[in-house]
Amino acid sequence: MSRRVPVHAIAHARAGDKGDTSNVCLFVYEPRHYPALLRAVAPERLRAKFPKLLRGPIRLFELPHLHGVNLVMENALEGGVNASLNLDGHGKSWSFLLLGLEAEIED
């Protein structure tokens, strides 16, 4: 039996920036949810969910021994701290943008 929950229910995250590139690392609280996390933040899914924000290549580095991933998203900060007009020019809150996505977990 599977059900949909926010990624926030199964994982925690932190975002950082370098120029116009955002990186968000996410880790599941329970190892059994790792496959669900991988599906929830797959680069093609992120591009489809946030096409206006994520305008460049997205790389996903799997860190299976830490039950986490590191996402590196280029041209994802509206110009970054040098140019963005967003209040959050560093994209510090991109961690919680991704934690707001839905994940499908097995009970």
Added chain:
Amino acid sequence: MSHPTDGNGSAKFAIGCGAGFASDRLDAAVELVERVALDWLVLECLGERTLAFAHRDRRADPNRGFDPLLERRMRALLPRCRARGTRLLSNMGAANPRVAAEATVGIARALGLSGLRIAVLLGDEVTEKLAPDTPLWEGGTIAERGVPVGANAYLGCEQLLPAIATGAEVILTGRVADPSLFLAPMIERFGWALYDWQKLAAGTLVGHLLECGMQVSGGYFADPGKKDVPDLARCGFPFAEVEAEGAAVIGKTPGSGGRVHATTVKEQLFYEVHDPTAYHTPDVVADFSAVAIEEVGPDRVRVSGARGAPRPPSLKVTVGFDGGYLAEAGVSYAGPNAAARARLARSVLEERMRVVHGYRGPLRIDLVGLRSLHATALPEPAEGEDVRLRAALRAPDREPAELLLWEVEALLTCGPAGGGGYRGRITPQVTTASASLPRAAVTTRIEVLEA
């Protein structure tokens, strides 16, 4: 003084972080020095744009251009560091390390710390060494981007070690790669070779985990109900007990708030890291992908397993440029129909700026309380009963910036009903770009001053 010892009786090496950015707390740094027998206290206070602003300050006044909080931090920490036998290392020299060292001498004398020695590392500034046709990592050349306000190379341990070898109690620098501020004292202590990539990677891992201060010890982590952190208002700074092979236990000030846990360490491990197998510093290319994180006690996490590859052939340089002005202005609407009134204010402001004044530059208008930080990514909710219109633009000169503030303030009497709480401000900006410089082009020297 006594330093912690391990089971074999040999002294452990303890290095702490008492600031992870320019505005970091000071009382918690005092507590760290007082409660932990540190060999070294590192204060990392120099962001990329912080340094570009410091260049501007120095240009306006040759006695400025170093960290504006240097005096307060030194007054609080120098006497305690001296009493505890803790050496202090900081990049608070910013764009003017020599003058920062002179200021520190003055502070030490005023505090009666006669004989205190301060070593200063000079030579990171390379503004005059970069040709206008130097390519930028972001594309184009320096000349195409503008006139630099200042350029600094990220120095590493090779340049920092001679300052440490002077034995001075205080080391001040300008731009040094953040992890190198922590790695260099380890190299000196353990006698690691500058080509021992495994140990340099291990020490770089420790430096990377410590360099953002409380971000590894419970700061920037709390999410109530999901990830709770005890006594966050009294969060403690972190320190590491480093072993001779480079593995380390991360802890925090005893009796402080905060939390050191596998989860806090994991989040910081990849903070601002791209490829986990290739974290570049001036000292080494470190691979964090197989790092082991082990909880060995309450608020104690052991980290090991970083791997290293030879250091990059050139040094990274950050070039600062004038960034014109950022204008931000806002007005708020609350109560019944607030969202609709805020939307009307937004459309009025757009028409005023774009049509009436013919402004063609970048303009962003958010409705805080409906959607702002994530407005580009997510749709705007229909309702909200306490909504702030927040408008922003960037321009090379002040005129459009002043126009935006005027038009947002005019919404008070000319816009929708019930608007209040206008605020507006214009702030000068800098921007930064990156370039590479051959190591041989950078020459550094050390000066030692005595109080």
